[in-house]
Amino acid sequence: MVSYVVFLLVVAGIYALLAQSLCLAWGVTGLVNLGLAGFFAIGAYASATLTKWGGAPVPVGLLAAMLAGAVAGFVVCVSTLRLRDDYLAIVTLGFAEAVRVVASNEIWLTGGTDGISGIPAGLPRDWGQGFHLAALGIVTAILGLVWFALRRLVASPWGRALRAVREDQIVAAVAGKRVTRLKAEAFAIAAAIAALAGALYGHYTSYIAPEIFQPLITIYVFLAVTAGGNGRPTGAAIGAYLLIAFLEATRFAAEILPGVSAVQAAALREASVGVVLILLLRLRPRGLFPERNQKAPA
Amino acid sequence: MGLAGAMHQGLMEVDGLRLSFGGLAALDGVTFAVAPGRITALIGPNGAGKTTLFNAVSGLVRPHAGSVRLEGEEILGLKPEQITARGMVRSFQIARGFPKLSVFEHLMLYGQDQPGENWTAALLGTAAARRREQALAEQALAVARRLKLSHVIDNQVTALSGGQKKLLEIGRTLMAEPRLMLLDEPAAGVNPTLAEEIGDLLRAIVAEGRTILLVEHDMALIERISDHVVVMAAGRTLAEGSFAQVRDNAAVQDAYLGGAR
Numbered sequence: 001m002v003s004y005v006v007f008l009l010v011v012a013g014i015y016a017l018l019a020q021s022l023c024l025a026w027g028v029t030g031l032v033n034l035g036l037a038g039f040f041a042i043g044a045y046a047s048a049t050l051t052k053w054g055g056a057p058v059p060v061g062l063l064a065a066m067l068a069g070a071v072a073g074f075v076v077c078v079s080t081l082r083l084r085d086d087y088l089a090i091v092t093l094g095f096a097e098a099v100r101v102v103a104s105n106e107i108w109l110t111g112g113t114d115g116i117s118g119i120p121a122g123l124p125r126d127w128g129q130g131f132h133l134a135a136l137g138i139v140t141a142i143l144g145l146v147w148f149a150l151r152r153l154v155a156s157p158w159g160r161a162l163r164a165v166r167e168d169q170i171v172a173a174v175a176g177k178r179v180t181r182l183k184a185e186a187f188a189i190a191a192a193i194a195a196l197a198g199a200l201y202g203h204y205t206s207y208i209a210p211e212i213f214q215p216l217i218t219i220y221v222f223l224a225v226t227a228g229g230n231g232r233p234t235g236a237a238i239g240a241y242l243l244i245a246f247l248e249a250t251r252f253a254a255e256i257l258p259g260v261s262a263v264q265a266a267a268l269r270e271a272s273v274g275v276v277l278i279l280l281l282r283l284r285p286r287g288l289f290p291e292r293n294q295k296a297p298a
Numbered sequence: 299m300g301l302a303g304a305m306h307q308g309l310m311e312v313d314g315l316r317l318s319f320g321g322l323a324a325l326d327g328v329t330f331a332v333a334p335g336r337i338t339a340l341i342g343p344n345g346a347g348k349t350t351l352f353n354a355v356s357g358l359v360r361p362h363a364g365s366v367r368l369e370g371e372e373i374l375g376l377k378p379e380q381i382t383a384r385g386m387v388r389s390f391q392i393a394r395g396f397p398k399l400s401v402f403e404h405l406m407l408y409g410q411d412q413p414g415e416n417w418t419a420a421l422l423g424t425a426a427a428r429r430r431e432q433a434l435a436e437q438a439l440a441v442a443r444r445l446k447l448s449h450v451i452d453n454q455v456t457a458l459s460g461g462q463k464k465l466l467e468i469g470r471t472l473m474a475e476p477r478l479m480l481l482d483e484p485a486a487g488v489n490p491t492l493a494e495e496i497g498d499l500l501r502a503i504v505a506e507g508r509t510i511l512l513v514e515h516d517m518a519l520i521e522r523i524s525d526h527v528v529v530m531a532a533g534r535t536l537a538e539g540s541f542a543q544v545r546d547n548a549a550v551q552d553a554y555l556g557g558a559r
Contacts, residue, residue, distance in 0.1 A: 174387070
């Protein structure tokens with residue numbers, strides 16, 4: 001039971017990192033990034049290939065993953081500069097699918113659909129419980145760092161300018177803000193965070209394959225960020241933990257329900273996520289932790 | 299037209315600006331100059347091209363021909379943020395803004411040269427960024443006091459009254475420390491008392507050494523506050539002069555009354 005909880009906490013921490021990414025790109029800057037799973041995958045593959053086949057130490061793999069994510073994010077953002085809202089969403093969704101297809105077919109690099117197994121963790125796996133606890137410590141510490149940095153960025157003049165870009169690009173430009181540059185910076189940093197989450201996932205589970213990086217991950221992170229408060233790093237992180245807690249709790253709840261088949265139980269779990277989100281947004285339309293406005297000094 | 303430019307001696311000189319949307323010429327060679335330290339009013343019937351002109355000189359749309367010089371330097375082709383950085387800042391007709399930002403944030407956002415808008419400086423929280431933020435905050439509080447917005451400074455703009463939105467529109471333009479303010483209907487839709495106050499405010503702003511070009515339909519206000527009036531019709535400059543001169547101009551009367559002779 002303890003190892004199950006530890007495992008869930010590591011996974012939730014990785015989701016919380018993805019939520020930090022989405023909070024910056026979508027919540028703060030208004031760029032609907034449906035390609036989150038793609039950046040997650042890029043980070044996972046970058047770090048896995050470098051450490052397993054390139055022999056690089058894990059920390060170098062993590063940094064390389066962030067760099068790869070940032071470059072991919074920059075390219076996607078710059079090539080979609082004229083797009084907004086639904087159109088950006090469609091292109092980023094397509095991007096994530098393209099990443100998955102490339103990962104399935106470029107076997108020389110990614111191992112194809114077999115994936116990459118035996119990814120080094122940087123920690124001895126034979127520590128048993130100790131390994132999982134150490135991984136939990138590392139993932140949580142990295143999440144804490146990212147959360148701290150992001151909170152600082154969102155509250156800064158840079159974050160204020162991003163929020164202005166989200167609300168009205170034209171007025172933001174008239175206010176003297178370099179809209180294109182701001183969007184590219186935010187999107188690239190967000191992509192780097194998602195890639196970092198992917199790298200951590202690969203090192204922790206030791207195995208990645210294209211089928212892991214499904215669009216459902218992106219959708220779950222959108223749910224988490226929406227529930228937690230999309231413009232607030234704290235809200236996004238807590239939303240992710242709550243989402244994982246809820247998904248796992250419903251697993252047990254479905255087993256207890258009498259007269260429900262396994263298939264029906266699975267469907268009920270999915271439906272209950274939707275019901276809870278609707279209820280939450282009825283009661284707290286801006287999420288559990290709404291975006292904060294900068295207060296005027298007294 | 300170097301000669302015309304030399305003759306105008308304007309802070310801003312608009313020369314032969316042309317822009318058409320499809321077959322419709324929204325700007326059809328409009329030419330005029332804005333003299334420094336004065337209020338110039340731009341008037342004309344609906345559809346004359348006044349707002350299009352604002353959009354063109356502030357860099358939001360690209361005219362097909364003509365030139366716009368600010369202190370003798372061509373600014374046509376510059377991006378909106380570059381034009382703002384050069385000291386010309388425009389406002390919007392329908393208090394266009396950022397619904398989820400507070401009054402204070404609107405004001406702060408228009409502050410220029412904030413090094414904290416660079417993400418690395420923001421992350422490090424550099425002293426330069428903090429100092430600039432403090433200076434801007436003081437300026438924002440002063441602007442809010444001047445515009446009687448102090449009591450709503452932490453409110454989101456969606457909670458403001460129509461009149462307060464108009465005041466904020468002027469206030470945030472001021473935050474950019476512009477030499478030339480382009481105000482698009484700064485008193486439209488406000489009650490007569492507030493319109494008068496806005497008029498006084500604009501005179502006071504000009505007395506501090508700024509220059510204003512404004513589009514407005516309230517003729518009483520224009521008569522009271524403007525030094526110079528430019529009349530536009532069908533994308534061209536129809537007449538210019540003092541308010542009395544353009545009021546008595548037969549061509550101007552025709553344009554407003556639909557050309558009935």
